[in-house]
Amino acid sequence: xxxxxxxxxxxxxxxxxxxxxxxxxxxxxxxxxxxxxxxxxxxxxxxxxxxxxxxxxxxxxxxxxxxxxxxxxxxxxxxxxxxxxxxxxxxxxxxxxxxxxxxxxxxxxxxxxxxxxxxxxxxxxxxxxxxxxxxxxxxxxxxxxxxxxxxxxxxxxxxxxxxxxxxxxxxxxxxxxxxxxxxxxxxxxxxxxxxxxxxxxxxxxxxxxxxxxxxxxxxxxxxxxxxxxxxxxxxxxxxxxxxxxxxxxxxxxxxxxxxxxxxxxxxxxxxxxxxxxxxxxxxxxxxxxxxxxxxxxxxxxxxxxxxxxxxxxxxxxxxxxxxxxxxxxxxxxxxxxxxxxxxxxxxxxxxxxxxxxxxxxxxxxxxxxxxxxxxxxxxxxxxxxxxxxxxxxxxxxxxxxxxxxxxxxxxxxxxxxxxxxxxxxxxxxxxxxxxxxxxxxxxxxxxxxxxxxxxxxxxxxxxxxxxxxxxxxxxxxxxxxxxxxxxxxxxxxxxxxxxxxxxxxxxxxxxxxxxxxxxxxxxxxxxxxxxxxxxxxxxxxxxxxxxxxxxxxxxxxxxxxxxxxxxxxxxxxxxxxxxxxxxxxxxxxxxxxxxxxxxxxxxxxxxxxxxxxxxxxxxxxxxxxxxxxxxxxxxxxxxxxxxxxxxxxxxxxxxxxxxxxxxxxxxxxxxxxxxxxxxxxxxxxxxxxxxxxxxxxxxxxxxxxxxxxxxxxxxxxxxxxxxxxxxxxxxxxxxxxxxxxxxxxxxxxxxxxxxxxxxxxxxxxxxxxxxxxxxxxxxxxxxxxxxxxxxxxxxxxxxxxxxxxxxxxxxxxxxxxxxxxxxxxxxxxxxxxxxxxxxxxxxxxxxxxxxxxxxxxxxxxx
Amino acid sequence: xxxxxxxxxxxxxxxxxxxxxxxxxxxxxxxxxxxxxxxxxxxxxxxxxxxxxxxxxxxxxxxxxxxxxxxxxxxxxxxxxxxxxxxxxxxxxxxxxxxxxxxxxxxxxxxxxxxxxxxx
Numbered sequence: 001x002x003x004x005x006x007x008x009x010x011x012x013x014x015x016x017x018x019x020x021x022x023x024x025x026x027x028x029x030x031x032x033x034x035x036x037x038x039x040x041x042x043x044x045x046x047x048x049x050x051x052x053x054x055x056x057x058x059x060x061x062x063x064x065x066x067x068x069x070x071x072x073x074x075x076x077x078x079x080x081x082x083x084x085x086x087x088x089x090x091x092x093x094x095x096x097x098x099x100x101x102x103x104x105x106x107x108x109x110x111x112x113x114x115x116x117x118x119x120x121x122x123x124x125x126x127x128x129x130x131x132x133x134x135x136x137x138x139x140x141x142x143x144x145x146x147x148x149x150x151x152x153x154x155x156x157x158x159x160x161x162x163x164x165x166x167x168x169x170x171x172x173x174x175x176x177x178x179x180x181x182x183x184x185x186x187x188x189x190x191x192x193x194x195x196x197x198x199x200x201x202x203x204x205x206x207x208x209x210x211x212x213x214x215x216x217x218x219x220x221x222x223x224x225x226x227x228x229x230x231x232x233x234x235x236x237x238x239x240x241x242x243x244x245x246x247x248x249x250x251x252x253x254x255x256x257x258x259x260x261x262x263x264x265x266x267x268x269x270x271x272x273x274x275x276x277x278x279x280x281x282x283x284x285x286x287x288x289x290x291x292x293x294x295x296x297x298x299x300x301x302x303x304x305x306x307x308x309x310x311x312x313x314x315x316x317x318x319x320x321x322x323x324x325x326x327x328x329x330x331x332x333x334x335x336x337x338x339x340x341x342x343x344x345x346x347x348x349x350x351x352x353x354x355x356x357x358x359x360x361x362x363x364x365x366x367x368x369x370x371x372x373x374x375x376x377x378x379x380x381x382x383x384x385x386x387x388x389x390x391x392x393x394x395x396x397x398x399x400x401x402x403x404x405x406x407x408x409x410x411x412x413x414x415x416x417x418x419x420x421x422x423x424x425x426x427x428x429x430x431x432x433x434x435x436x437x438x439x440x441x442x443x444x445x446x447x448x449x450x451x452x453x454x455x456x457x458x459x460x461x462x463x464x465x466x467x468x469x470x471x472x473x474x475x476x477x478x479x480x481x482x483x484x485x486x487x488x489x490x491x492x493x494x495x496x497x498x499x500x501x502x503x504x505x506x507x508x509x510x511x512x513x514x515x516x517x518x519x520x521x522x523x524x525x526x527x528x529x530x531x532x533x534x535x536x537x538x539x540x541x542x543x544x545x546x547x548x549x550x551x552x553x554x555x556x557x558x559x560x561x562x563x564x565x566x567x568x569x570x571x572x573x574x575x576x577x578x579x580x581x582x583x584x585x586x587x588x589x590x591x592x593x594x595x596x597x598x599x600x601x602x603x604x605x606x607x608x609x610x611x612x613x614x615x616x617x618x619x620x621x622x623x624x625x626x627x628x629x630x631x632x633x634x635x636x637x638x639x640x641x642x643x644x645x646x647x648x649x650x651x652x653x654x655x656x657x658x659x660x661x662x663x664x665x666x667x668x669x670x671x672x673x674x675x676x677x678x679x680x681x682x683x684x685x686x687x688x689x690x691x692x693x694x695x696x697x698x699x700x701x702x703x704x705x706x707x708x709x710x711x712x713x714x715x716x717x718x719x720x721x722x723x724x725x726x727x728x729x730x731x732x733x734x735x736x737x738x739x740x741x742x743x744x745x746x747x748x749x750x751x752x753x754x755x756x757x758x759x760x761x762x763x764x765x766x767x768x769x770x771x772x773x774x775x776x777x778x779x780x781x782x783x784x785x786x787x788x789x790x791x792x793x794x795x796x797x798x799x800x801x802x803x804x805x806x807x808x809x810x811x812x813x814x815x816x817x818x819x820x821x822x823x824x825x826x827x828x829x830x831x832x833x834x835x836x837x838x839x840x841x842x843x844x845x846x847x848x849x850x851x852x853x854x855x856x857x858x859x860x861x862x
Numbered sequence: 863x864x865x866x867x868x869x870x871x872x873x874x875x876x877x878x879x880x881x882x883x884x885x886x887x888x889x890x891x892x893x894x895x896x897x898x899x900x901x902x903x904x905x906x907x908x909x910x911x912x913x914x915x916x917x918x919x920x921x922x923x924x925x926x927x928x929x930x931x932x933x934x935x936x937x938x939x940x941x942x943x944x945x946x947x948x949x950x951x952x953x954x955x956x957x958x959x960x961x962x963x964x965x966x967x968x969x970x971x972x973x974x975x976x977x978x979x980x981x982x
Contacts, residue, residue, distance in 0.1 A: 495941065499915065502940030506965030507877035513968055514884070540965055547941060846957075 044079070048194075051075035055201050065209040069101035069202065076198050077104055080191065082182045084158065087166070087202060088113065088125050089175035097129060100175055109156050113149075123149035125176040128163040132173050137161040139184030159184040164195050166202045174206045231331040236264050238325050243267050252311065252334050254304035274301035274308060281313075288317060289325045299335065310339040356380065360463040364444075368454050370394070384440060384461055386432025404429035404437065418446040424457055427464065439468040476636050479665065483639070487668060487689065498543045505543065509536040545603075545687050559593040559718055559839070559856075560601055562648045566626050569605045573622075580619020587626040592648045594715040595829075600691040601715075607684035608652040608711050615656025615709060623653040628717060637714065639668060639689055640698030645833065646717035647697070653710035659703040667701075688713070696829065718833060736855030738765035741788035743854070745769045746776045746804065747820070748796040756791060759847045765854070773799035777807055784812045789858055791850070794821040794828060802835035809836050816857035818850075866890040867908030867979065870931060872897070873938065874913060878964070882911065885968045886975065907933055908979050913964075914939045920956055934959035934978045938966075 055075070058068045073085040086109075087100035099114040113125070120127040123146045124135040137143050138160050140153045153161065163178040177199045179187075187195060226233055232249025236242070243264040247257055253271050261267040273281065277300040288296040296315045301308050315330030356362055362380040379389035385402050392398060403411055407428035414426035424444035429437050444459015512533045519526035570585055577583060594601070605624075612622050629649045631642045659667060666672050668689045688711075692699055696716045703709035743765045747753045750771055757767035768787070770776035773796055780787060790808055794801035805817045819837040821828045832840045838857040841849055869891045873879045883893045896902045910927050914920040914937045927935055935958040942963035953961045962974045 499940040502964040503875045503878060506940070507875070507881065509965045509967065510878070510881040510885075514881075536965070 048075075048079070048197075051078075052197075052201065055205070059201075059205050059208050062208075062212055065205060066101060068205045068209075070103045072198060072202055072205070073101050073103045076179065076194075079194060080179050080181070084180045086110070086113070086125070086178045086180065087175060088116075088129070088178070089206065090118065090129060090173055094118065094173070097125060097175065105156070105180070109152065112152055122146065124161050124163045125178050128165045128176045128178075129173055132165045132167060132171070134165070135161075135163045136186050137163075138186045141184065153180065156180075158182055160186070162187050162195065164199045166199050166206060168203060168207055174203060177202055226331075229331070229333075231333040233329070233331050234267075235327065235329040237327055241265075249332055252304075252309075252332055253302060272302050272304060274303055277301045285315070285328075288315070289328065292323075293317075294319075296330075299339075309334055309336045311335065356460075359460075361460045362462075363460055364458070366457040368456060381461060384438070384463055385430050386434065386436065386438070402430050404431055414442075418457070419454060422446045422448070424459055427468075437465075438463055439465045473636060480636065480639065480641075483665065483668065487686065490669065490686075491690065494546045498546045501539065501543045505536050505539050509533060509540070512536060558595070558597070560596050560598050561591050562594050562601060562650070562715060563587050563589045563591070563626055565598050565601045566605055566624070566650065569602050569609075570624060573606075573609050577622075578613055578616075578619070581613060581616055582619075582621045584621060584623045585625070586623075589626040589628045589648050592628045592646075592717050594648050594695065594697075595718045596691075596695045596715070600695070604688050604691050604713060605650065605652070607688050608650075608713070611684055611711075612652055612654035612656065612709070615654045615658070617656075620655035620708070623651070625649075625651045627651075629714075631714075637698035638701040640693055642698050642714055643830065645830070647714040648717050650713040650715070651710060652713075653708060655708040658705035658707055659701075659709050660705065664701070664703065716829075716833065736763075736851045738763050738854070738858075740764065740766050741858060742786060743767045744776060744780060744787045744790045744792075746773055746791070746796070746801070747771065747793040749793075752793070756850070759850060760791075760854075763847070763851050763854075772796075773801070773804040777804065780808055781811060784815075787815065789816040789818070789854060791818045791820065791854070794819050794832070800831075802831045802837065805832075805835040805837055816854075818853055818857065864890075865892045868892040868894060868905045869975065870894050870896050870902055870907045870910045872910065872912040872927070874915075878913075882971065885971055889972055889975075891975070907931055909934055909936060909975060911936045911938060911975070913937075914941075914956065916941065924956060924958060936974055936978045937961045938964055940964040 055068060055072055058071060069087050073087060076085045077083060084102065084104040086102035086105055088097040089100040090096075091098050095118060097113070097116045097118060099110045102110050113123070116122045116126050118126055118129045120130050124137050128135040140150045140159055140161065143150050153159070158180040160181040160183065161178055162181075163176045166174040166177050168174060177195070179195070226246055226248065230248070232252040233244075233246040234249055235244040241263045243261060243266075245259075245261075245267060250257055250259055255270055259270060261270060281298065281300045284296060284298050294317050296317070297313070299310060299312050301310055303309075311332050312335040313330060313332045315328060317325050318327040318329070320326040352363070362378060362384060364377070364381050366375055375394040377385075377387075377392045377394070382389055382392050385392070385399075387402075400408070411426055411428050414424065418424045422445055424442055424446055427439060427441045429439055431437060441462040441464045442459060443462070444457050446454055447456045447458065449455040512529055516526065516529045516533065519529055566587060570583070574583055609622065609624070616622070627649045629647050631644055631647060633644050635642050663672075663674070668685045672686075673684075689699065692713055692715070698714045700712040700714070701709070702712075738760070743760055745753055745756050745760065745767050746769075747756065748771055753769040753771055757769040760767040768779070770779065773792070776792075777799070780790075790805065792801040792804050796804075799807070801819050801821070805819065808815060808817065816838050817836065818839050818841055819828075819832045819835070820841045821832075829840060839853045841853055866889070869886055871879065871882055871886075871893055873882060873895070879895060883895075886893050891908075892905070894902045894905065894907065910931050910933055912923065912927055912935055914923065920937070920939075924935060924937070937953070937956055937958045937960070939961070940963075942961055953959065959978045960974050962970060966974075
């Protein structure tokens with residue numbers, strides 16, 4: 001085995017040469033030192049300085065630690081002749097010594113020492129590292145503490161060992177610096193000085209290496225953090241305009257990894273901003289850099305490879321002492337997916353909101369067993385229950401109080417069903433604070449927890465009030481239709497019977513009358529025949545009533561001042577009022593008229609009053625009112641239906657027994673009666689119904705058992721009635737004549753215009769005829785006060801008669817107007833009424849009728 | 863006693879027919895019975911009395927009678943109703959001179975006939 005000194009290949013060639021030249025015995029070391037000339041001394045000092053300089057260079061350049069330490073060993077070995085240097089380094093955990101550098105010691109040695117525990121019992125180096133004290137073994141031959149190391153050392157021809165701990169500036173042990181000499185002995189003072197110096201150099205190298213290592217790890221750590229965050233980073237040093245962009249940043253911006261830029265401005269040139277966002281973003285950054293804030297968080301779009309991407313940017317501005325930006329750094333992440341997800345979520349939410357609104361539905365959640373206030377309702381749900389937003393307290397009790405008490409049993413049954421099936425389905429009414437009642441439908445699912453206990457209800461609430469009302473109306477209308485059909489069938493039957501009966505009665509009464517003429521006065525025969533005639537007359541009255549309800553009779557239709565008839569009828573009633581019955585009348589219809597037969601209106605009131613009195617056998621209050629009412633919208637009444645129009649409304653109410661629900665449907669049937677046999681005919685209400693329906697009216701009925709009933713009769717209003725003395729039509733012989741009043745006559749057929757103008761001229765009027773409504777309108781507009789009345793045909797091409805009346809009335813609101821129509825259906829009458837026609841006449845027009853009607857409307861207008 | 867004039871009567875009910883014949887005859891009228899479709903051409907009557915069993919579709923019958931006789935028509939019907947204001951509106955609607963609801967008394971018949979004849 002070659003000597004450690006010679007085996008070293010690390011010493012520089014020149015130094016080695018010098019080493020050989022100056023070789024001296026080790027035991028003479030001190031003496032030879034002393035013998036050194038000044039020149040030698042200077043040379044040594046130079047060598048040492050050169051070595052130190054070289055080592056510091058290596059350290060400063062960041063040469064690998066092993067290399068630096070090996071060089072250090074080489075220098076030391078040059079100074080300490082006949083010795084080998086070994087540097088051991090403490091591992092990261094400070095438990096074991098690892099081979100650091102030992103350029104002149106063979107592997108057979110180093111491998112034995114490598115990994116020794118830091119234990120004073122192992123060897124001198126371990127002891128030195130453990131105690132942080134220098135350990136000097138002058139001669140291993142006489143050393144007994146470490147037999148293993150002793151054997152190893154001696155086997156390698158070494159005798160002494162001076163092990164010095166390498167410590168950091170803070171006193172932390174890095175390892176050991178050991179010199180193994182081939183000759184026994186300890187270090188001189190000079191040698192100790194050198195040892196300290198070199199150990200210090202080793203410490204610097206190691207410390208520096210540790211620092212570099214820490215820095216590298218730190219950099220790696222940041223690089224890993226940056227890479228794993230998925231964010232791109234930038235760092236701009238303002239003063240030098242040095243702009244750093246991480247690889248991920250380039251990737252996010254869609255830039256090539258080897259993009260180059262030497263300033264921030266150059267980098268920004270490369271960024272593919274979305275055209276709408278560039279200036280916005282730049283303004284935000286400029287504002288931040290100019291302002292006092294440090295942090296900016298913003299979102300912007302770029303167009304990467306033709307695709308719009310959303311980026312989220314967080315930047316931090318570091319300022320110098322004067323507050324000017326010194327550094328601007330931060331990160332950018334691609335949030336396109338999140339944006340899309342948010343967008344989709346928002347769109348779905350919006351769609352759901354719209355769908356809910358459209359369906360008048362609201363999604364809800366109810367947690368069962370939740371404490372007070374834990375069940376939150378959306379404002380929409382609260383609105384469904386008529387609650388102000390945020391006013392629901394979340395309790396079961398508060399919800400239960402909102403449910404209509406009549407519907408609570410059904411709701412409870414639905415809850416019970418849901419417990420079994422999981423399906424939640426119910427319809428119930430809720431009471432709003434303002435008194436409104438809404439129908440709500442719930443459709444949902446009861447969810448159970450892991451223990452099978454009901455946990456939560458999720459579903460929809462729908463407002464189904466309109467549907468409920470429609471269903472209700474449909475039911476009412478179906479019932480009405482059934483009733484109307486039944487009444488019509490009965491009416492047809494009764495009409496036929498009446499016809500035959502009247503013929504029979506005609507014969508009975510006629511022959512009775514003749515027989516009466518033959519019978520002697522005061523004779524029994526005469527009385528008998530008189531009774532036959534009385535019975536016949538009663539039969540005739542009965543048949544007359546049957547004809548009224550069957551509507552197969554032909555009656556009169558004139559404008560009737562309803563209030564006058566009602567007042568007269570009530571006078572009759574008051575005269576024969578049963579004891580204990582009080583009458584309250586409130587007639588406020590003024591002179592409102594209805595088309596009909598005064599007798600019929602009298603009959604309607606008489607029958608209603610008779611029934612009302614009958615319902616109050618032990619007295620009570622009879623209330624009769626008459627009003628003018630404007631119906632706002634079309635609706636069904638108990639009998640018939642109401643249009644949006646003006647009505648004269650007659651109401652007869654009693655405080656009597658009320659009508660049992662089970663017979664309410666039948667009270668309008670002919671011959672249905674609750675009165676004792678012989679007291680009533682059972683024709684009263686069917687007569688009322690027949691008359692009212694025949695006049696285009698309707699009837700509402702309300703009744704509460706024990707409280708009373710009210711019948712409300714709606715008669716279409718038809719202008720104002722004329723003076724009482726004019727109510728009857730004049731006899732043909734006393735046909736009303738005009739007094740040169742100018743009458744505008746319009747009909748699209750010339751012969752009919754001629755006919756009417758001719759008739760009017762003969763009646764003493766001054767007619768002006770037109771065959772087109774626009775021409776008539778022009779003439780009228782030219783001189784509105786030049787005409788006294790208008791007579792127009794309804795059915796004309798272009799402007800119809802009712803339209804013409806409306807136009808003329810716009811110019812002169814109160815001018816009398818008559819409408820003539822070939823057909824007098826409900827639709828025409830309705831149109832005429834809406835247009836404001838004072839009367840409607842049927843074609844073919846008779847002179848009598850025209851004269852009477854014209855005289856009447858002119859009278860009213862006067 | 864000379865005849866006041868001839869009256870054509872269209873009345874399907876035999877009892878009523880006999881009654882009208884007796885009452886009008888006693889009052890001085892000559893009475894001729896006719897079927898609806900079959901006009902009496904022997905005399906020129908002063909009046910036609912016709913039963914209208916269904917006033918709502920009597921137009922054609924009235925038309926025919928007017929065409930055949932060209933004299934005033936008094937319509938009878940068991941379906942006419944008695945109103946306060948007389949039956950002028952009904953007469954207009956049917957386009958006849960007068961109407962008379964059944965059953966009627968002798969007096970009612972004679973007044974109606976007298977008025978109708980006088981109106982001619």
